Amino acid sequence: MNIRRNNGLTLLGFLIVLAVVLFFAYAGMRIIPMYLEYHALGNAMELLQKDPAAASMTPAKIKQKIKMSLWASYASDNIKDEHVRITKKSDGVNVKVAYEVRKPFLGNIDIIGKFERTVVLRRTM
Numbered sequence: 001m002n003i004r005r006n007n008g009l010t011l012l013g014f015l016i017v018l019a020v021v022l023f024f025a026y027a028g029m030r031i032i033p034m035y036l037e038y039h040a041l042g043n044a045m046e047l048l049q050k051d052p053a054a055a056s057m058t059p060a061k062i063k064q065k066i067k068m069s070l071w072a073s074y075a076s077d078n079i080k081d082e083h084v085r086i087t088k089k090s091d092g093v094n095v096k097v098a099y100e101v102r103k104p105f106l107g108n109i110d111i112i113g114k115f116e117r118t119v120v121l122r123r124t125m
Contacts, residue, residue: 027105034101034113037078041097044069045119048095055093055121059086062095062121092122 083099098116105111
């Protein structure tokens with residue numbers, strides 16, 4: 001009687017699994033910082049929205065407040081002053097931040113992240 005035992009993962013199977021795991025780890029290392037930067041931007045915008053004096057600030061002061069919040073979270077590299085659009089409305093101030101991040105991935109393949117976040121700063125009477 002000839003019984004063949006299954007000894008688990010073969011060397012070829014191990015190399016394939018290792019390649020897949022390494023690929024997803026590399027992809028995660030490229031994508032996760034972009035997401036964390038966008039998350040930090042969202043937190044900065046929420047803090048700005050919760051500030052009762054924000055609607056009466058000048059556009060330069062609003063941009064400075066966003067930059068300082070992002071600087072504290074180490075996410076200020078990609079967000080420039082030209083990415084922040086401030087428009088005054090009758091009920092408050094719209095603050096929109098829109099920008100794009102391009103990071104190299106493999107060879108001539110890039111990962112592009114487009115980010116856009118808008119908050120309305122309401123005037124308190």
